[in-house]
Amino acid sequence: MRSREPRPMRPTWVLLRKDLLLERRAPESVPAMVLFSITTFVLFHFGLGRDEVEGSLAAGVLLVTILFAAILGINRLFVSEQAEGGFDAVLLAPIDRTALFLSKAMALFLFLTLVELVAVPAFAILLLGPSPWDALGGLVVVLALVNGALALVGALVSALAIRTRSRDLIVPMIGLPLLVPALIAASRSCAPLLAEGGASWPAAKWLAVLALYDLVFGLLAYAVFDFLLED
Amino acid sequence: MNPLALLAAAPAVPYEKAGRFVAAAFIVLFACVLIYVAIMATKLQRLERDLSELNRALDEQERAKAAASAADEPPVGAEAS
Amino acid sequence: MDAAPAIELRGVSRRYGERWALRDLSVTVPSGQTLVVFGPNGAGKSTLLRLLASLLRPHGGEVTVLGESLPRREWAVRGRIGLLAHDALLYRDLSARENLRFHARLHKQPAARVEELLERTRLTGRADDPVRTLSKGLLQRVAVCRTILHDPPLLLLDEPRANLDPAATALIEPLIGRESGRTRVVTSHDPVGGLAEADLALGLRDGRAALLAPAGEVDVVAVEALYR
Amino acid sequence: MYGKGLRALTLATLVALTATFALVVFWAPNDADQGFIQKIFYVHVPVAIVTLVAYVVGGIFAFKQLRTDDRKWDVRSYVVIHIALIFNVVGLLTGAIWAKASWGHWWVWDEPTLVSFLIVFLLYATYQPLRFSIEDPERQARYASVFAVIAGAFVPLNFMAVRMASSLVHPRTFATAEGGLPGEMMFVFLVSLVAMSLLFWLLVKYEITQKNVTWQIRALRRRLLGDDAVAPIGRSAAPTIAPEAAKPLGQRPRVSYENSPEARSRGPEEIAT
Numbered sequence: 001m002r003s004r005e006p007r008p009m010r011p012t013w014v015l016l017r018k019d020l021l022l023e024r025r026a027p028e029s030v031p032a033m034v035l036f037s038i039t040t041f042v043l044f045h046f047g048l049g050r051d052e053v054e055g056s057l058a059a060g061v062l063l064v065t066i067l068f069a070a071i072l073g074i075n076r077l078f079v080s081e082q083a084e085g086g087f088d089a090v091l092l093a094p095i096d097r098t099a100l101f102l103s104k105a106m107a108l109f110l111f112l113t114l115v116e117l118v119a120v121p122a123f124a125i126l127l128l129g130p131s132p133w134d135a136l137g138g139l140v141v142v143l144a145l146v147n148g149a150l151a152l153v154g155a156l157v158s159a160l161a162i163r164t165r166s167r168d169l170i171v172p173m174i175g176l177p178l179l180v181p182a183l184i185a186a187s188r189s190c191a192p193l194l195a196e197g198g199a200s201w202p203a204a205k206w207l208a209v210l211a212l213y214d215l216v217f218g219l220l221a222y223a224v225f226d227f228l229l230e231d
Numbered sequence: 232m233n234p235l236a237l238l239a240a241a242p243a244v245p246y247e248k249a250g251r252f253v254a255a256a257f258i259v260l261f262a263c264v265l266i267y268v269a270i271m272a273t274k275l276q277r278l279e280r281d282l283s284e285l286n287r288a289l290d291e292q293e294r295a296k297a298a299a300s301a302a303d304e305p306p307v308g309a310e311a312s
Numbered sequence: 313m314d315a316a317p318a319i320e321l322r323g324v325s326r327r328y329g330e331r332w333a334l335r336d337l338s339v340t341v342p343s344g345q346t347l348v349v350f351g352p353n354g355a356g357k358s359t360l361l362r363l364l365a366s367l368l369r370p371h372g373g374e375v376t377v378l379g380e381s382l383p384r385r386e387w388a389v390r391g392r393i394g395l396l397a398h399d400a401l402l403y404r405d406l407s408a409r410e411n412l413r414f415h416a417r418l419h420k421q422p423a424a425r426v427e428e429l430l431e432r433t434r435l436t437g438r439a440d441d442p443v444r445t446l447s448k449g450l451l452q453r454v455a456v457c458r459t460i461l462h463d464p465p466l467l468l469l470d471e472p473r474a475n476l477d478p479a480a481t482a483l484i485e486p487l488i489g490r491e492s493g494r495t496r497v498v499t500s501h502d503p504v505g506g507l508a509e510a511d512l513a514l515g516l517r518d519g520r521a522a523l524l525a526p527a528g529e530v531d532v533v534a535v536e537a538l539y540r
Numbered sequence: 541m542y543g544k545g546l547r548a549l550t551l552a553t554l555v556a557l558t559a560t561f562a563l564v565v566f567w568a569p570n571d572a573d574q575g576f577i578q579k580i581f582y583v584h585v586p587v588a589i590v591t592l593v594a595y596v597v598g599g600i601f602a603f604k605q606l607r608t609d610d611r612k613w614d615v616r617s618y619v620v621i622h623i624a625l626i627f628n629v630v631g632l633l634t635g636a637i638w639a640k641a642s643w644g645h646w647w648v649w650d651e652p653t654l655v656s657f658l659i660v661f662l663l664y665a666t667y668q669p670l671r672f673s674i675e676d677p678e679r680q681a682r683y684a685s686v687f688a689v690i691a692g693a694f695v696p697l698n699f700m701a702v703r704m705a706s707s708l709v710h711p712r713t714f715a716t717a718e719g720g721l722p723g724e725m726m727f728v729f730l731v732s733l734v735a736m737s738l739l740f741w742l743l744v745k746y747e748i749t750q751k752n753v754t755w756q757i758r759a760l761r762r763r764l765l766g767d768d769a770v771a772p773i774g775r776s777a778a779p780t781i782a783p784e785a786a787k788p789l790g791q792r793p794r795v796s797y798e799n800s801p802e803a804r805s806r807g808p809e810e811i812a813t
Contacts, residue, residue: 011418014414014417014418017414018403018406018414021406021410022403022405022406025405025406025442026405080403080405083404084399084400084401084402084403084404088365088367088395088397088399088401089401089415089418089458090418091367092365092367092390092391092393092395093390093391093415093418093419094387094390094391094419094420095390095418156690160670160683160686160687163674163679164670164673164674164683165673165674165675166669166673167673169669170666170669170670170673173666173669174663174666174670174687176662177659177660177662177663177666178663178690178691178694180659180698180701181694181697181698181700181701181702184701184702184705185701188705205704209700209701209704212697213697213701216693216697217690217693220689220690220693221690224606224686224689224690227606227682227685227686228682228683228686230369230682231362231367231368231369231678231679252577252580252637252638252640252641253577253579253580253641255637256580256583256584256633256634256637256638257561257583259630259633259634259637260583260587260630260634263626263629263630263633264739264743267626267743271746271747271750274750274754275750278750278753278754278757281757281761282757285757285760285761285764285765288764288765289764292764327678328676328678329675329676329677329678329780329781330772330781
């Protein structure tokens with residue numbers, strides 16, 4: 001047991017630690033997302049009837065799979081809070097309520113990164129034509145931005161949906177259209193990376209659009225999140 | 232420029248292939264607006280029915296009140312009328 | 313305890329759609345005293361507790377808790393209120409110790425406080441088993457620890473003794489009972505037991521204060537009348 | 541009191557609409573390359589503009605509802621978005637007709653306004669199911685407002701992303717690069733835009749008046765026949781509580797802070813965001 005007095009951790013870290021501990025203790029989101037991704041690659045193989053994909057088709061397959069896997073994670077984000085009446089625990093604590101939003105967004109970001117650590121290599125082995133090695137640098141940047149978009153929009157939509165009746169319907173119904181611009185920018189950035197002739201750095205404007213999307217929706221979600229918790 | 236001349240000078244409206252699409256576009260606009268008006272019309276009917284029901288209820292209450300006040304008036308009032 | 317009353321409600325009401333959950337309620341509870349709230353289900357007891365805990369905003373009237381007017385200064389009362397409701401507010405997959413550690417960090421309390429409370433409620437034996445494996449009685453004890461972890465001056469207890477055996481009740485009495493010296497608002501369905509521990513009695517019926525008087529002047533019959 | 545401007549507005553809309561159609565059919569010159577088909581543009585683009593502007597206005601009303609917690613903003617936000625959704629359908633249909641007329645098939649993916657229109661429609665189509673899935677009217681208003689604010693900010697961003705993604709096939713209606721529109725066309729376009737805006741405003745005012753009448757009759761029934769005669773409100777996507785009955789809670793403190801001890805000693809002022 002740690003003897004020294006715990007540094008008063010910022011509430012966001014306290015909540016994030018709890019979420020990671022919960023996921024480690026009873027893993028449900030990450031394994032489900034990983035298995036879902038790999039199954040989707042198999043489905044794409046048979047659906048498209050192609051052994052290998054490259055360029056914009058490869059970008060599309062990878063990103064659509066990650067998007068739908070993320071929807072699974074987003075659906076489960078606030079379930080632990082809702083089940084135990086946990087929202088009250090956070091609402092009663094003397095903390096800034098948007099810490100809950102930040103901690104959930106970071107948790108989802110980490111989960112998505114974990115999933116991609118397995119899903120992207122699987123994608124490279126199963127479906128990707130050109131070798132992924134030289135595209136790796138670009139992929140990391142684009143996927144980081146995509147994870148940011150999925151985490152921020154996902155956390156907000158999950159909070160919006162969790163206390164309604166048809167919650168697991170509301171998340172995909174609202175989340176997917178909201179994420180379309182992010183998907184457009186991401187697939188246009190990934191296409192040159194996975195191109196047949198060899199990876200080339202994505203056009204700066206698409207990375208800018210992705211970054212702008214993260215920024216705008218991050219700030220907006222941060223501003224309106226409190227209203228979802230009030231009663 | 233009297234209206235008749237204006238009409239005469241108007242370009243002929245081509246009704247073969249192209250014209251039909253333009254007409255379709257305008258019809259869609261009107262169709263949606265009219266559907267909306269129809270929905271509002273049904274709501275208007277329901278409002279009208281509620282209102283008449285309320286009026287009937289008000290009449291009954293007034294009749295009941297009038298009857299009640301007539302009943303407990305002392306006999307003196309009765310002879311005087 | 314400062315002289316100002318812990319709780320002051322003037323004409324407080326709370327609406328749920330067109331129905332009034334609480335209607336024009338005026339109560340003053342001096343600090344250190346216990347208010348016991350009686351009333352059938354759906355009379356507004358839980359609504360009153362959540363309103364006092366700043367979890368619900370009033371739709372009318374003024375609410376002053378621990379000298380702070382809600383909802384304007386609701387952040388000032390956060391962390392100074394202990395709410396023990398039907399939900400235990402504990403994560404089923406975490407152990408009792410991990411849960412309490414989490415709440416301690418949220419309220420900036422030292423870990424030693426958690427260990428002290430675990431010993432006082434004799435939970436150290438089961439402290440590391442996931443909460444979902446605990447019986448209802450043990451779960452209630454962990455919830456009591458969570459409620460007073462941050463030493464709140466005001467306790468809001470929703471039928472605290474539900475599913476507790478006499479031994480467990482004796483254990484938690486010094487923590488959340490009268491002798492804890494805190495201002496307490498307790499909801500109860502047991503007229504005899506409730507009146508015994510009350511300084512002030514409030515009877516709620518359809519969101520209104522059907523009965524409000526010092527506990528001494530209220531007899532059991534009047535309380536039972538509420539439920540008919 | 542909502543309905544007082546209704547008659548004047550209806551007349552104005554009537555005049556504007558008939559003027560538009562008369563001008564479009566009889567007066568507007570045929571476009572050089574597209575010929576008569578180009579006339580659909582006088583319906584499709586104004587409706588598209590009114591829809592997108594209406595979504596953003598719905599977002600602004602929703603933001604005001606969140607700030608002041610006054611339910612009349614929720615009613616306005618709901619009605620504006622509700623009518624904008626109808627205009628969105630009209631925009632999509634006329635856009636598809638135009639695509640069929642000028643490019644031969646009903647849907648063209650290279651056409652940015654049409655594609656972004658579909659995405660925005662898919663998003664806002666979830667507005668009413670979201671409202672329907674929340675019972676408590678208070679929370680319904682607040683959650684719907686959060687959605688409207690987010691979706692309102694989404695509309696311009698989506699339009700930009702889709703426009704960048706598709707090669708520019710759509711004739712630039714007012715791009716100055718090719719000299720834009722000759723005088724007459726621009727004039728007819730503006731008249732049509734005014735007409736569509738008036739039509740939108742008319743329908744919004746019409747619906748708000750209708751809702752208000754419904755609430756007044758409900759209140760009247762309650763006063764006349766007592767509480768039990770009033771049918772309990774079923775679940776509905778639309779706001780069901782009259783704004784007057786739901787007295788606003790007034791300004792709510794938007795105070796963020798690290799933790800209570802410092803906050804209390806510092807006594808932060810209310811931050812009006």
